[in-house]
Amino acid sequence: MAKIATVITDMFEDSEFTSPKEALEAAGHQLVTIDTEAGKEVKGKHGETVKIDKGIDEVKDNDFDALFIPGGFSPDILRADDRVVAFVKSFMDDMKPTFAICHGPQLLITAKTLNGRDATGYKSIQVDLENAGAKFHDEEVFVCQKQLVTSRTPDDLPAFNREIVNLLASK
Secondary structure, three states, rough: OOOOEEEOOOEOOOOHHHHHHHHHOOOOEEEEEOOOOOOOEEEOOOOOOEEOOEEEEEEEEEEOOEEEEEEEEEEHHHHOOOHHHHHHHHHOOOOOOOHHHHHHHHHHHHEEEEEEOOOOOHHHHHHHHHHHHOOEEEEEEEEEEOEEEOOOOHHHHHHHHHHHHHHHHHH
């Protein structure tokens, strides 16, 4: 069972959190939600609410086996916080499993961890990914170096969920 850090705040894309969460929990993994402070509730774009388990100052990357970044506006909001960026960067630097869907890669861009990597994401961040040094793939899911799993939109969730569960099973 993997313990998965999930960085999330207001305006996340609801299904891009709930669907992977269900798939990961069904496979026996534990998700821990992380934002700037513990105990608060964050709201998705479509009304889903999520209670935050831990504040960013309470966690270390060594406490977790993997990182999950749901899409929506949440990643863009979170990347303004240097503590969250540093936390995310540590997972990529340590080659720990990292999962980002839709706008999730925005946090990876800000952490400057995509140079030379293969990734996908929502069409509107394609140029941002390329400018960050990533090779963009317009595919439903892309797995890079058996570590980074990215997808484009909620339509890609079945493939995204399959690959994140498979990657963790192979570790």
